Amino acid sequence: MERLEKLENRSVHILREAYSEFKQLCMLWSIGKDSTVLLWLARKAFFGHVPIPLVHIDTGHKIPEMIAYRDRLAREWKLDMIFGQNRPALERKETFPDGRASRLECCKTLKTDALADTINGTGPRYRMDHDTGKYQLDKDPEPFTGVIVGVRADEEGSRSKERYFSARNKRNSWEVAEQPPEFWDQYKTDFAPGTHVRIHPLLDWTELDIWEYIEKEGIPVIDLYFDRGKGTRHRSLGCAPCTNPINSTAGTIAEVIEELKTGKLANIAERSGRAQDLEDGGGLEELRKNGYM
Amino acid sequence: MKKIKEDMNIVIVGHVDHGKSTIIGRLLADTGSLPDGKLAQVREKCRRNARPFEYAFLLDALKEEQAQGITIDSARCFFKSNRRRYLIIDAPGHIEFVRNMVTGAARADAALLVIDADEGIKENSRRHGYLLSLLGIGRIIVLVNKMDLVDYSESSFKKIMVEYRAYLKKIGVQPVSFIPVSGLTGDNIIRRSKIINWFKGKPLLASLDDLPASGSQATKPFRMPVQGIYKFTREGDDRRIIAGTVASGRVKIGDEVIFYPSGKKSAVASIEAFNAKPMRFATAGQATGFTLKEQIYVVRGEVAALAGEKKPQTASRFKAEVFWLGKAPLVKNRTYSLKIGTAKVNASLETVVRVMDADSLKVSRKDHLDRHDVAECVIRTEKAVALDPAGEITETGRFVIVDDYEISGGGIIRETLADEQRDVREKVILRNYKWEKGSISAEIRAERYGQKPILVMITGNKDVGKKAIARALEKKLFDDGKMFYFLGIGNVLYGVDADIKGKINEERREHLRRMAEISNIMIDAGVILIVTAIDLTRDDLELINTVISPDRIKVVWVGKGIDNKMAADLHLPQGRPADKGAGQIVDMLRKQGVIFQP
Numbered sequence: 091m092e093r094l095e096k097l098e099n100r101s102v103h104i105l106r107e108a109y110s111e112f113k114q115l116c117m118l119w120s121i122g123k124d125s126t127v128l129l130w131l132a133r134k135a136f137f138g139h140v141p142i143p144l145v146h147i148d149t150g151h152k153i154p155e156m157i158a159y160r161d162r163l164a165r166e167w168k169l170d171m172i173f174g175q176n177r178p179a180l181e182r183k184e185t186f187p188d189g190r191a192s193r194l195e196c197c198k199t200l201k202t203d204a205l206a207d208t209i210n211g212t213g214p215r216y217r218m219d220h221d222t223g224k225y226q227l228d229k230d231p232e233p234f235t236g237v238i239v240g241v242r243a244d245e246e247g248s249r250s251k252e253r254y255f256s257a258r259n260k261r262n263s264w265e266v267a268e269q270p271p272e273f274w275d276q277y278k279t280d281f282a283p284g285t286h287v288r289i290h291p292l293l294d295w296t297e298l299d300i301w302e303y304i305e306k307e308g309i310p311v312i313d314l315y316f317d318r319g320k321g322t323r324h325r326s327l328g329c330a331p332c333t334n335p336i337n338s339t340a341g342t343i344a345e346v347i348e349e350l351k352t353g354k355l356a357n358i359a360e361r362s363g364r365a366q367d368l369e370d371g372g373g374l375e376e377l378r379k380n381g382y383m
Numbered sequence: 384m385k386k387i388k389e390d391m392n393i394v395i396v397g398h399v400d401h402g403k404s405t406i407i408g409r410l411l412a413d414t415g416s417l418p419d420g421k422l423a424q425v426r427e428k429c430r431r432n433a434r435p436f437e438y439a440f441l442l443d444a445l446k447e448e449q450a451q452g453i454t455i456d457s458a459r460c461f462f463k464s465n466r467r468r469y470l471i472i473d474a475p476g477h478i479e480f481v482r483n484m485v486t487g488a489a490r491a492d493a494a495l496l497v498i499d500a501d502e503g504i505k506e507n508s509r510r511h512g513y514l515l516s517l518l519g520i521g522r523i524i525v526l527v528n529k530m531d532l533v534d535y536s537e538s539s540f541k542k543i544m545v546e547y548r549a550y551l552k553k554i555g556v557q558p559v560s561f562i563p564v565s566g567l568t569g570d571n572i573i574r575r576s577k578i579i580n581w582f583k584g585k586p587l588l589a590s591l592d593d594l595p596a597s598g599s600q601a602t603k604p605f606r607m608p609v610q611g612i613y614k615f616t617r618e619g620d621d622r623r624i625i626a627g628t629v630a631s632g633r634v635k636i637g638d639e640v641i642f643y644p645s646g647k648k649s650a651v652a653s654i655e656a657f658n659a660k661p662m663r664f665a666t667a668g669q670a671t672g673f674t675l676k677e678q679i680y681v682v683r684g685e686v687a688a689l690a691g692e693k694k695p696q697t698a699s700r701f702k703a704e705v706f707w708l709g710k711a712p713l714v715k716n717r718t719y720s721l722k723i724g725t726a727k728v729n730a731s732l733e734t735v736v737r738v739m740d741a742d743s744l745k746v747s748r749k750d751h752l753d754r755h756d757v758a759e760c761v762i763r764t765e766k767a768v769a770l771d772p773a774g775e776i777t778e779t780g781r782f783v784i785v786d787d788y789e790i791s792g793g794g795i796i797r798e799t800l801a802d803e804q805r806d807v808r809e810k811v812i813l814r815n816y817k818w819e820k821g822s823i824s825a826e827i828r829a830e831r832y833g834q835k836p837i838l839v840m841i842t843g844n845k846d847v848g849k850k851a852i853a854r855a856l857e858k859k860l861f862d863d864g865k866m867f868y869f870l871g872i873g874n875v876l877y878g879v880d881a882d883i884k885g886k887i888n889e890e891r892r893e894h895l896r897r898m899a900e901i902s903n904i905m906i907d908a909g910v911i912l913i914v915t916a917i918d919l920t921r922d923d924l925e926l927i928n929t930v931i932s933p934d935r936i937k938v939v940w941v942g943k944g945i946d947n948k949m950a951a952d953l954h955l956p957q958g959r960p961a962d963k964g965a966g967q968i969v970d971m972l973r974k975q976g977v978i979f980q981p
Contacts, residue, residue: 091389093389093390098670099628099669099670102628102670103610103628103670106610106611106626106627106670110683136657137622137626137655137656137672139613139615139618271485272790273485274489278790281788308658
């Protein structure tokens with residue numbers, strides 16, 4: 091079996107396990123290439139359908155094309171689309187772009203806190219109404235006990251320590267050292283009340299695998315990943331104020347694959363355009379311990 | 384360059400200082416799999432520190448870089464041949480070895496076991512070989528390393544080969560090959576050694592390339608643990624798809640499939656996939672799904688097999704080799720959760736047959752398993768599961784044990800053992816196989832009647848008002864327009880049971896079996912069946928569950944004296960008005976979607 095086929099089969103198996111074992115299940119969709127591949131794999135797993143609600147944490151500072159792309163696919167693929175947002179923080183302007191928070195504080199408030207509140211149901215959830223195409227506030231949101239996330243082990247150091255099924259305690263935090271072993275396609279699907287499990291079907295995929303799969307399957311990805319004549323493109327997507335493009339003239343999927351294969355980017359971290367990773371204070375691993383994706 | 388699309392995971396094990404890292408370093412360097420300049424960089428670092436260069440340093444340098452200052456528990460590094468890409472799973476550590484090995488190496492397709500030609504076989508040479516066999520990694524290449532230290536002597540190599548081969552034979556392992564190598568000089572790693580000219584076999588890399596890809600499970604009998612039954616009617620899709628990952632063998636359109644442990648059968652109508660060309664068959668390793676010609680009721684956890692191929696066994700007792708990783712020991716008289724394939728059942732430790740010392744293969748006696756113990760045990764499950772001895776089909780012959788929400792151990796099944804329900808179970812499997820279906824499906828019936836068929840078993844001590852509750856329940860269901868039937872014990876006893884009536888105590892099991900078979904027919908007719916019974920025990924319920932699918936039974940216990948091991952769906956206190964009790968039952972049925980508005 092070819093590598094991409096193997097990866098696809100394993101991810102589909104994991105998605106189906108999650109769907110069977112978790113009653114309150116959701117999938118995080120950041121609009122980026124990885125979680126869009128994940129969304130595609132869900133359609134593979136469920137034969138064209140996506141029976142799992144998709145959650146997007148909208149920081150209010152996303153690149154505008156991202157939101158348009160999100161809503162277009164949500165309508166076309168009939169997705170159960172939910173977004174969560176830390177509105178009080180946005181209203182008080184406690185954000186990095188407004189100058190009242192550092193980059194890391196801003197990430198914590200607008201992403202980590204918003205995510206935790208959206209998952210446990212204490213924060214607002216806005217759900218797409220497919221009749222009107224508008225978002226409606228969800229009444230009585232129940233906590234999600236299983237959260238599917240598109241992280242990859244090769245993306246960044248702390249993510250390489252993940253399991254496919256990884257427990258998070260009540261405060262959403264992650265005990266790295268005490269993780270149970272995972273073997274024989276059996277996963278941690280039992281969890282204590284009040285805790286939740288993060289599920290990572292893409293753990294074994296590399297950046298190159300993702301692009302090769304996008305090409306093979308013809309998955310629609312957002313245009314921001316390609317050079318549109320300025321000699322730059324995004325390699326990793328986030329909020330507008332903290333996401334910088336890289337120098338590259340790759341304008342198509344094939345050219346992105348070619349660029350990755352030549353090793354031109356071998357010594358540059360994938361998330362190098364994400365300014366919050368470069369801040370003092372532990373960067374992504376610290377953020378992740380506290381519940382960041 | 385040719386595009387390499389195939390991956391193989393290999394694990395490297397062996398006693399400490401027998402040269403694992405040197406061999407990995409060699410493989411990385413000599414296959415040109417290191418990042419540009421890495422080799423020169425490490426050589427330069429050695430020169431500056433006045434240390435002789437060692438290939439082992441390459442691995443450390445690479446790990447350091449990958450880990451970015453944090454330790455990772457299985458390093459992901461790889462080397463390439465012309466045939467495929469090999470991912471090396473490193474299984475470090477000593478005390479935690481079992482845990483690391485299980486996490487990393489359980490995913491290996493093959494193993495390299497390194498033995499120092501000079502030092503010879505050590506305790507970890509044996510222990511690691513034993514663990515590999517336990518994890519089902521049968522493909523082992525034994526590398527007799529450091530041949531340069533013994534003047535490339537054939538007799539040293541042969542002595543180790545004979546002794547270690549004998550050990551492996553005792554634990555049931557047939558190694559792929561023994562190769563005399565030197566990590567230090569590179570002899571027989573990538574290139575054939577000129578000095579070791581007495582050795583006629585292939586060098587390491589060629590031997591690895593000769594291993595068939597891990598798809599060899601395709602030639603075994605077909606097994607697919609059912610992950611789910613999908614139907615997305617609301618989105619205008621009428622397909623009812625049985626989804627799962629093929630564990631072994633292959634299935635094609637038109638094949639007759641049988642599901643175990645229920646024994647129900649149908650035929651494959653189509654193989655389904657999204658955004659793919661139409662397929663005629665699905666094979667081992669594929670996450671797939673198929674539709675059936677005749678709709679039958681199957682559930683997650685059953686195993687699909689093919690008629691005409693060797694069938695899986697169904698059992699609730701089996702002998703297995705178990706390794707334990709939990710913080711708390713594995714003890715008797717405690718209920719654990721056991722996961723095999725997609726089935727999840729309650730299970731307990733019946734006996735510890737013997738605890739094995741991997742080094743001496745000596746056995747000792749113990750009545751529990753501590754962390755890192757490996758032992759032969761008898762495991763008992765509450766419900767029968769479909770399985771194969773691991774020697775026949777690996778994927779369906781192994782399980783994990785969950786204790787306190789965590790996967791705490793695993794095991795491979797050696798053989799199934801007799802249990803009380805076996806005779807009944809075999810009758811049921813045959814009955815399901817022979818079952819003739821009417822033309823109206825259960826789903827259509829349920830839709831029409833506004834109810835799912837079910838057996839409501841009202842039990843408890845004598846004279847607690849079970850019958851009165853049953854009567855009140857009848858009235859409520861009747862007023863609600865439901866299809867139901869009250870089955871009195873006497874109705875069965877003097878008719879169907881006429882031949883065994885006088886011996887009802889010794890024939891209690893047969894009586895229960897017949898009553899359950901009648902219930903099964905009534906359930907197939909779409910009816911809600913109400914039965915009262917005095918003091919139903921857990922064993923009785925187990926037998927009934929063997930005959931009727933467990934999710935078709937609701938147990939209502941009235942009053943005190945409940946068998947504390949029995950899970951009742953509803954517990955009603957004694958002395959409450961019958962009408963109120965019946966109301967509670969109706970509420971439960973409504974809540975669980977058993978009765979609804981059509």
